[in-house]
Amino acid sequence: MSRTAATVTDSGGLQCATVPSSPRPASEKELRAVVLAAAASGTGVSLRGYGHSAGGQSFGEGAAMLDLRGLDRVVEFDPQARTIRLQGGASWAALTRAAEPHRLGPTTKQEFETFTIGGSIAANAHGKSVDHGPLIGGVRSLRLMKADGSIVTASRSENADLFAAVAGGYGLFGVIVDATLELVEDRPVRSETPLLLDAPDLIAAYVERLGSRREATPLCYGFLDPACRRGFYVAYVYDGDDREVPLEQLERHEPPPGAFNAFVRIQRRSALARRAALRITWAASRRSETTLRSRRLLLWDEPPAGLAGTLLQKFVVPVARFADLVRRAGQILDRYRGELAVLTPHFRFVPGNDEALLSLAPEDSIAFILSHLARPEDPRWTAAFERATGELLEAALELGGRHYLTFDSVASRSQLLRGYPDWDRFVALKRHHDPDRLFRSNFYERYEGSAA
Template sequence: MSKLKIFASVSAAVLLFLAGAAAFLFYHPSSPALPPNEINDASGLNHTVIGEVVSPMTEDEIRAAVKSAKEEGFKIAISGARHSMGGQSMHPDALVLDMLHYDRVLSLDVEKKLVTVQSGVTWRELQEYLNPEGLAVMVMQGPNLFTVGGSMSVNAHGWDLRNGPLASTVESFRILTADGMVRNCSRTENPELFRVVLGGYGLFGVILDATLHVTTNNAYKASVFQIDYHQLADYFLNTILPNADIDFGEADLSIDPKTLLRDVVGVAYTRASDTGRTDALQNEINVSRDRFYFDLSRRFDWGKTLRWRLQIRHEYPQPGATRTRNNIFRTPVERIRYYSPSDSDILQEYFVPPDKFVPFIDELRAVIERRHVNLLNATVRYIAPNDDAFLNYARRDYFAVVLYINVKSSLAGQSAAREMTRELIDLSVEDGGTFYLPYVLYYDKSELAAAYPKIDEFFDMKREYDPGELFMNGFYAKYGK
């Protein structure tokens, strides 16, 4: 064989090998379409056969669905964007009220900065409505794909340092309860129902519409800080929070195995204008590239090192870059969208008091290393205290440690995830903390009660407002009895 032919054959073989390896590494099946009576949530771990899905567009349709479910003996599970991860928005054989089409903005009072929306509206839709008015949402999650009703029902929180969780920004709402009545709820009208529905996981009725405080869509100047985790709590408490012009701050902990949870990079945003800006809303870019790097970090330790380095270099805003409030509340999520029949990416969140932050992180690192946890992201936020919600996690000021973890779907993989979660819940509770409830239900009732001492009172109130247990979901079915 001539040298040329040998070279051509070897090159072809190498190319074929590389193409095969790339296909093996980066091909992901898309999530399978489910029959109309089967649903799942964002974890992919809660495949459930339900009775039927009803997608109301009017209040009359919601009333009719509730009435007929009651008459026919069906349970009702209420679902928003279904991004909770533990079956909180579903129940076997139930009528699932899919609220996504009940999504109109009903009114805006620019003077009072109050907006009234139907509960199925997503933050993204609301941002599109508010942005031309120079207004913005006060408190919401980092990403904007969730519904207002689903966010109120978990009492969501995000980047905002000043206002605590979402409940603090709710002026009032109307709810359709199990007896077929519509009740107005606020801090002065039906205050008990107001408190229990916020963070109430859809167990008290269907939130129809809500009036929320909104704020000026200010511009903010970014500053990036790179420190050691020992300094992080002090940096938040003594540098960021005392500066009244800084409204947002968040920090990422290293996922690089060599510097795991030790190196920290964070961003703080300082108010740069007090006028309502109408800058174009920015959408996620470079999705395929970032998905590629994210996938490497999901599969390999060297991928975690690489992604952390790239993140430090390219992810954070340039010093002095300005962004509006609406654009800060648009954390990219397409890059992490993932489906696999054998594994899943899940979120968890632990709240720890500032003086326990370092010991908790040391304990967390030990758990991750000992249990070989596939950690994809670790973010730290500050949560201001707020007691508007009855089942409250923001009982004092906390640092929230948000973990994004890849877990195997097999029985052994789920059992490992369960053991890890229970260990972390115990650690956070021992440290005077708690954990966030919209995620996978790996814990048992005693752990829930340790983290939420008022849980039995909460379930008693559910039965008081809904004696026939019409509103049902995986969370109540597992812990409510």
């Protein structure tokens, strides 16, 4: 059940910690024993699933790091009610295996199946869905193990303060033992042929599409070149409601992982390849595809090896300010083109939702997503990355936006407070529910501050 001390890192390799143990409980009883032992010893506990976060949220220096993937069962599935209850360490793949044969799927999810349900709620994950916002919108209720080993239910009607804090709270209030999620009809979607446009025309067309055909367009996301001068968007429309079409005829198209890995390796070495990547991606996206909505929420079932050395960032601004963000981001990235290398920048609509205390997008917004080819062992790269990130974040803040905390590794506390004005309220609530600070992380240590 327990593994020995180790130094761990998270996605991108900028954050690390030494943890004394990494227990992997396989039952509520084992989980409670680990939590109570950590409380008795004062060790502290951090929570980890597949380790996709990049800001030190899943470990704390000197704290036991719970590997929650041993709690991976589907507890209850009701196709008629369109609900499913899963343990916090279960992956999206477990949900897919249960729900897909019934043509049901989640409201939203990330682009790979290898995320835990608990971790996804803790990050209040945002997917590519246009018709559904962050994951909190699809959570009916959850059961949370607190620092004293007790389990409480949190929902919109019961312990509502905890519900709003746990979703997007990065495991700082307790362990999500299990959660009940809403499911939606998993209808076929069909891709439309994308057009390659100059950035101002592209963004105008994208915003117009969201305004005029949003209900008929469940997926709509786009790509830009590294200078943010040209790009395209991909739109998927509902393609009837024929349940007679076998699932095997609705497979999504995806580049072979081996080819993608080679493509990333070439881009690491060649600025010319990075500049050419947009056209290559556009050409691949022109292939017509009809698949299930839930399948197209994904890129691959699992991340290909080529993504292991990348570091994600996500900045969001209100829809009306996105063109300004793209223009300023292009200028910033152009200044750093000799020091930083990025894969094709990505953008997507983020439906507004203010239920979570630390909401990423309280109003309808568009996210600008960067995937850096990281070199964390190179101090010159790290310094350039931190400077560029600071400039990008300032641009987003000045335009009324903010950054996604899951990928945060360098923001100052003042920048965090500008983007998340409820942070001190979040900290005060954390101190109320966990006065001994059992649940901790490097992320929280960096930003806790002195909230009353």
